[in-house]
Amino acid sequence: MNKPMLQVNNITKQFPGVKALDRVSIDLYEGEVLCIAGENGAGKSTLIKILSGVFMLDEGEIILNDEKVNIKNPLTAIELGFSVVYQEHRLINNLTVAENIYFGRFPMKRGFVDYRKLNDDAQQILNRLGMNIRASELVSSLGSSQSQMVEIAKALSVGAKIMILDEPSAAITDSELEKLFEIIKDLKSEGQSFIYISHRLKELFEIGDRVAVLKDGKLVGVEKVSDIDTKKIISMMVGRDLGEVYRPKDREIKEEVLRVENLTNDIVHDCSFTVRAGEIVGFSGLVGSGRSELAESVFGYRKRRAGDIFVDGRKVRIRTPKDAIANGMGFITEDRKTTGVILNKSVAVNTTFAILDKLSRAGFVNTREEKVLVDNYIKKLKIKTPSDKQEAQFLSGGNQQKVILAKWLLTESKFLICDEPTKGIDVGTKQEFYNILDDLARQGIAIMLISSELPEIVGLSNRVYVMQEGRIVKELMEDEISEETITTYSMHEME
C-alpha cells in the first residue's frame, strides 16, 4: 500500500440550492475496501455518481493510475474499470436475470447472443451468492431484496478493478451479507479495490480497511478501521454522541388491534398473527421469506385467496389500500420508487399526500396548515432539502425515505405497518425514528415492524414472528428474542 491507484482531488459538485460536494479529496489503494459514511444527504452517492460518469464534476480532478482521467459518461467509467451498484434499484424488469447480469457484455456466438453460455455463467454467479433463483427468470418476478442481490451479482460479474457498492445491504439480511463479504474478501486478495457505503456501521468494521466520513459535502476525515470504533464514527458523522440507541421496552400492552387468520395467496401461506395496542411486533426472515408480501396482503395491496382480518375484534373487508386506511391502517412500504414517493412531486405534496382528506375544506387544500405540518417533519426527521417545494427526485435516497416516514406518521393510524422503514437512513435519524415509534406505541398504536436489520428487530420488538417461505414458523416472546434465536428459526429447515 504505497501509491494510491485512484486519487480524487478537491472535487466540488454544486446542485441548484445545494453544494453536494465541497473540495473532497479521497485516495483508494489497490486491494483495499474504503468505506464511506455520513448522514443522509452528505454527498456519498454524488461522489460515486461522479466516479461512474452519471454526473460531471464542477471542479477538481480524478487521477487513476497516475493519469488524469475525464469521466464524461458511464461508458468511460466502465472502460476505465469501475463497476457500480447504485443505491436506487437499477435493473431492467423486462429482461431475464441473466441478461441483466451481463447487460452490455452479452457473450456472442456467430453474431447472436449465446444464451446457453449467458445463462450458465449467470447461474454460477447466482449460486456463488447463494441465491435460490433461476438465471432465466424475468427480473419483474423478483422481490425487491432479490433484485438487489442480482444487482450485486451484476457488479461482481464484471470483475472490475474498482467496485463501488452504494448501500448494497439496505434490506438484505445477514446471511446474504455474509456471502457478499466472503466474495469481497476473495476478490480483495486478488487485488481488486472496493468503495463501500452503508449506514449499518457494524458492517464497516467487518469489511472495511479505512473509513472516510462526509458531512454536508465536506470530508471530515479518513481513519483506519483498526484505529476507531462506532462511537467515534458517529461523532464524526453527527458531530455529537448519540447515547443509547434503543429505549427500554416497558410499554403498556393493551387490547388486540389486529388479528389475521389463515391468510393465504400465491406467496403467503396460512399466516395467522395478532398485533395489540402499545405493542411493536417484529417480522423476521430471510430475503424472499414473504414478509413484505404478508404486509401487502393485509393492507389490501395484494390479492388474498383466503383468510380473515379483524380490526378491534370486528371482521373487516379489506380489498384495496383505501379499505385498509379507512380501517385505521398505515403502511410504510418497502420500495421507495414504486410505492413510496412520487418522484416529480415536491416534498410537501408527498408528505401530506395521505392526509389530504383531513387537510382540505370544501375540496380545497389548506396550504397554510400544510406548510406547518411539513416544516415540522422536515425539522423532526432532519430532512435535508432546500425547501418543501423541492421535488423528491432531487433528494438523496435516505431523505426520500424520511419523506415516506413523515407521510405515514402524519396519518396517525392506529395500526402502522413499517416495511424496512429505516432503509438507507443514517444513524442519527434512525434513533429519532425509533423514539417516535416507541412514543407511538406508548400512545396505544399497534405496530408491525418488518426489518432485515436484526438489531432493530431485537431492540424494538415486544414479540417477533419468524417467517420462512411464506409461512410463519415461529412466534418469539419478548424474553426469547435475540439475534441468535431469530437466525436459528429463519434458517431452520422445514421438513
Next chain:
Amino acid sequence: MKIKNTFMNLIGNNDPASKFNRKKMLTTLSPVIGLVALFILASSLSNVFLTASNLTNVLRQVSVLGFAALGMTIVIITGNIDLSIIGNVSMSTTLVAVLLQNGWDVVPMILVVLLASSTIGLLNGLIISYFKIESFVITMGMQVVCFGLSLFIAGGRTVIVDNLAPFMLNLASNKLGMIPVMFIILLGFYTVFYIFTKKTKMGRYIYALGGNEEVSYVSGVNVTIVRTTAYILSGLMAGVAGIFTFSRSLCGDPAAGSALGMYVVAAVVIGGTKMSGGRGSVLFTIIGILIIGIINNTLNLVGFEYYAQQIIQGLIIIFAVVISSKKRR
C-alpha cells in the same frame, strides 16, 4: 419582486429565493419565449399580422382548439391521453345542430350536449381503469365510435339549422372591445381549471396519478375515480368545443372535429406539459394554442406554396417542442 413572486406562484413555484428556481423558471418560461419569437417573426413576415383585426381573428380561431386542448391537458397530466376528443367534438357539433333544428331551446340543448360528451369521457375513464389498459388505443377506438355516432346523428350529411336563436347566431362573432367573447369564455375556463388543478384535493390527485399511480393507490386514493374525473372533464370540454364549433360555422358538420386533428396534443406539449404525466400546467396550454394559431395564420398571410406550408408547419411544431422541452440529463 412582488410581481416575480406572483409569477412564480403562477407557475407553481413558491420558492423564489433559490438559484435552482431561476433555472426552472427559465425552462418553464421557454414556451413563452417561443411565442414571443414567433410573434416577432410573424410581424416581420407580414405587415397585416399586427393589425387589431387580425389579432382578433387569431384569438377567435384558436378558441375551439383551446377548449379541446384544456381537456387534453388534464388527461395528459394524469399520464394518459384522450384521442377521442376529436370524435367527441364532431359528435357534439352535430348534436347541437340536430337539437336546435328540432326546435330545442339553447339551455336544455347545452345541457344535453354536455351530458352526452361527458358520458363519452366517463366511458373512456371506466374502461381504461377497469381493464387497466393503455389509453391510446382505447380512446382511438372511441374516436371512431364517436365519428360513427356523429354520422348517425347527422344522418350522414351536414345539418343545416333554419331559425337560429340570436344567442347561437352571435356566439362566435360577439366581441368585448377587440377580444372575442369566445376567447374570454375560454380564459374563464382556463382560470377555473387552473385553480382546480393547483388548489383542490382532486387536482393534486390528478397530478399525483400522472406522477406515480402506484403511490396514489397505496395511499388510499381511488385511482379509478381520479382518472375518470379527468376523462369526464375532457369529454365536457369536447362538448363545449363542439358548441363553439357549431357557433363558428352555424351548421353541424359530422367531420367537424377532424380539423383539430393533431393540434390538440401538439398544443398541450408545446405548452410544456409532459406526456409522461405529472408535470405541466393548464395555463401554459394557452401559449401552445396561440403558437399553433399564429403559425397557421401567418402561413396564410404570407402565402407560401401549399406544400411548403405543410413542411414549414411541421418544422415549426418540431422546433416549438424542442424549445419547450429541456434536456433531462
Next chain:
Amino acid sequence: MKIKNTFMNLIGNNDPASKFNRKKMLTTLSPVIGLVALFILASSLSNVFLTASNLTNVLRQVSVLGFAALGMTIVIITGNIDLSIIGNVSMSTTLVAVLLQNGWDVVPMILVVLLASSTIGLLNGLIISYFKIESFVITMGMQVVCFGLSLFIAGGRTVIVDNLAPFMLNLASNKLGMIPVMFIILLGFYTVFYIFTKKTKMGRYIYALGGNEEVSYVSGVNVTIVRTTAYILSGLMAGVAGIFTFSRSLCGDPAAGSALGMYVVAAVVIGGTKMSGGRGSVLFTIIGILIIGIINNTLNLVGFEYYAQQIIQGLIIIFAVVISSKKRR
C-alpha cells in the same frame, strides 16, 4: 413438452418450468384467442368470408399495414412512438411513382426510396435522442413534413406511371398457391425482425431501452444509437410499405399513407405490445394486422351502413385491446 418449450421460446420466455408461465402464456395468447373469435364471427356473418379467394384478399390487404406495423412495433418496444410512418409511406409511394415515371430501373429506385424513408427515421431518432423529448409530437410534426414532401414530390397530383416494368406490375398480384407473394415477403420480414429482436445484441438493447432507459445508459449502452436504429428500421419499413402501396394501385397518391391512419398503432397494441415499452413481440403484431384486416373485410362483406361500420369498428378495436391486455394488479 418439446412443442410447448418451442412455443414458450417463441413468445419470448425461456423458462418453461415456472408456475407463472402458464398464466403468462394465457395472457400472451389472448390476441390469438381474439383472432380466432373474430374469425368465427366473420364466417358466421358472411358465407363468403371463408372462401379461399376472400382469404387471399385479406392477406393482400393487410400486407401494407403489416410492413408499417412491423416498424412501429420496434419503435414501440423502445418505449417511443412513430407517428411519422403514415407520412413516410405517402412520401415513399410518390417517390416510387416519380422515379419510375422518370425511367429509373427497379433496383436503384428501391434503393433510393429506402434511403429516403430511412433518413426520415434517422432524423426522428436523432432529434428525439439529442433533445431528449417525447417522440409523440416530434414524429407528428415529421408526419406533416412528410406529407408536405410527398405533395412536393408528386406535384400535388396522383402520379401516373406509363411503362411499368413487369416486376412492379405484378408485385401485388403474384401468388404462391393461394398466398399472395406480398404476404410471404411480409412473413419473411417478420421472421428476420423476430430473430433480430430476440437473438441479437441490438435487439436486446431495443427491449432494454423500453424497459429502463436509465439502466441502459449507466450500463454503458449508447441509447442514442439504439433508439435511432429503431427509428431507422421503422423508416425503412415505411419505405417498403410505400413500395407495396404503389404496387397495389400502380400510381403515386400523395395521401396514400393516410389510409393506414390509426390502424398501425392499433395493430401493434392489439398484438399485445405495450406502449409503455419493453414488452411485446413483433410476431404478435401479425395477429394484430390480421384482426384489423378481418374487421374491415367483414364490414365490407356484410355491408352495414357506413356510420354503423364506424361504430362497430371502434367497438371491436376497443374490445380487441381489452382482450389482449391483462389486469396488472
Next chain:
Amino acid sequence: AKEAEPTSTTGEDFLIGISQPFMGHPIRQAGTVLINAWLEEHPDVEVMVTDGQLNAAKQIADIEDMITKKVDIILVAAHQSPTLVGVLREAKAAGIPVIAFDRTLTDPSVQVGMVVNDDYAAGASAAQLLVDKLGGKGNIVVLQGPAGNTTVTLRQDGFLSVVNKYPDIKIVDDQVANFQRVQAVDVFENILQANPDIDGIYCHNDEMALGCVKVLKDAGITDIITVGIDGQKDALEAIMAGDYYGTIRKVVEFPAALDMALEYLKTGKTTSMNYLDSIPITKENVEQYYDPDAVF
C-alpha cells in the same frame, strides 16, 4: 410569394383571394397551373391561395385571414358549403365580393357570381350513363367519397334521383372509399367477394373508379360497367383503352373564375352566372376531350 399592399391604391393592383378546399387532388393542382398561367398575363394581379386541408374550420379561418388581409375579392370552392355561410357574410359586410367556383354556396346572396360544376347534375348524368348502358336493369355498387362531405352528398343525391326511377336497378352495396384510389382497391376487392353478380359500378370520382378498374383487370373481369365523375386525363386514357366505361366531365374553373373576378373588380358587374355543363364522356366522344398536354 410576395405580400401585396392591403388595399389597391392606384386602382390598378388587385389582390385576389382563392380559397381551395384541399390541394391534394389533381384538379386543384391543375387549377394552380392554370392560375399561374393567367397571372403571367395579368401582372397587375396577385393572388393569395389557401389550402383548407379538407376541413371546414381551417377554411373558415382561411377566409377570415383573407378578410383581415383585405383582399379585393374572394374566390371560394367550399369544402362544406353550409359551414361557410357565416364567414362569407362577414366578408360581404367587410365589403369584399365573393365568387363561388367549383361548388355552389348554401347562401347565394353573398356571391356576385359563380363558375361552378353542378355536382347534383353530374351524379344524375353518371346515373343515366350507367343505366342506359345496363339497359335499365342490373346490380350496381356505389363507392362514395368522405362521409358527410357536401360534394359527396350532391353526387349521391343526383345519382339516386335517376336510379330510383328504375325499379330493376338494384344497389347491392354502397361503401365509402374516401375519394382515394388505394382505398377503393381494398374496398372493391371485398365487395367483389360478397357480390359476384355485379353489373355496374358508380364511383363518386375517377380516382376511385380507376381503383376499381384495376381490381377488375387483375381479376380478368370484363363485363362490369364502371362509371365515375371528373374526366381526369388518365381516366380518359383508360376509357380510350376500353378499361373504363365512362365519366362525367368536370371543368377546371380557371381561368374563367379569374376572368369573372377581374371583370367584377374593374366594372362592378359580372356577365354570367353559369353552371358548367356536366358532359358524359365515353369511348364514342373521348377523342374530342382528350388532350395529351392537359394539366388535368
